[in-house]
Amino acid sequence: MPFQVENTSTIARLIQCESQGVNIARPDSNHKISWGVLQFNGTSTWQEAERRFGYHGSPMIPGEAIHMADMMISAGMGHRWTCWQILKL
Numbered sequence: 747m748p749f750q751v752e753n754t755s756t757i758a759r760l761i762q763c764e765s766q767g768v769n770i771a772r773p774d775s776n777h778k779i780s781w782g783v784l785q786f787n788g789t790s791t792w793q794e795a796e797r798r799f800g801y802h803g804s805p806m807i808p809g810e811a812i813h814m815a816d817m818m819i820s821a822g823m824g825h826r827w828t829c830w831q832i833l834k835l
Contacts, residue, residue: 748809749813749816751812751813751816752816752819752820753815753816753819753820756819756824756835757784757812757815757816757819759829759833759835760784760815760827760829760830760833760835761783761784763829763832763833764780764783764784764785764827764828764829765782765783765784765785767783768783769782769783769806769808770782771806774787776788781804781805781806781811782804782805782806782807782808782811783808783811783812784805784811784812784814784815784827785827786805786811786814787826791826792805792814795814795817795818795823796814798821799814799817799818799821801813801814801817
């Protein structure tokens with residue numbers, strides 16, 4: 747990664763739970779498309795994080811998704827992932 751990842755083990759667990767490591771876009775239980783290895787739900791979550799952190803990229807590019815997730819987790823936004831609750835992170 748071209749950046750330091752602070753939450754490596756947490757992100758690895760989220761990826762395994764959310765997508766089993768498959769970089770895919772698919773409808774979720776709320777009928778919105780979830781994107782990438784971290785399954786960012788809909789476009790609003792990613793866009794909100796882009797505005798908040800000033801980082802622009804794509805949830806379909808694994809490195810960019812990991813970077814965004816790392817910033818979100820460090821900012822206390824981990825609860826935005828369903829697997830956060832499932833894994834009791």
